[in-house]
Amino acid sequence: MINPAMIFRLKSSWEKFTASHPKFPMFLQAAVNNNVLREGTILEINITTPEGQNISTNLKINPEDLELIEDLKNMTR
Known part of the structure; x- marks a missing residue:
């Protein structure tokens, strides 16, 4: 079973990561959008x-x- 507290912690960590590295989520989105x-x-x-x-x-x-x-x-x- 997934620990809900861990999900919130991961969400917070991801938000900090994307704030520090804004090009990375854009890269992932481009990969998805371009069907690569x-x-x-x-x-x-x-x-x-x-x-x-x-x-x-x-x-x-x-x-x-x-x-x-x-x-x-x-x-x-």
């Missing part, structure tokens, strides 16, 4: 530390991922 998050799309994530260390990974979106994306979209409405 579909089966077979490759999502790549790169991280660079202040010291210059890099780490990256990628994943190919599958039908189960699309279900999660749809659930998250519905949750935010």
Whole structure:
């Protein structure tokens, strides 16, 4: 069962995050609006530390991922 207090905490954390990084939600919205998050799309994530260390990974979106994306979209409405 989902803890309602945790949902409110996540909502507050997300609001702080988006206030600090306003381009990120716009990027996600553009991905949804342009239908680029579909089966077979490759999502790549790169991280660079202040010291210059890099780490990256990628994943190919599958039908189960699309279900999660749809659930998250519905949750935010």
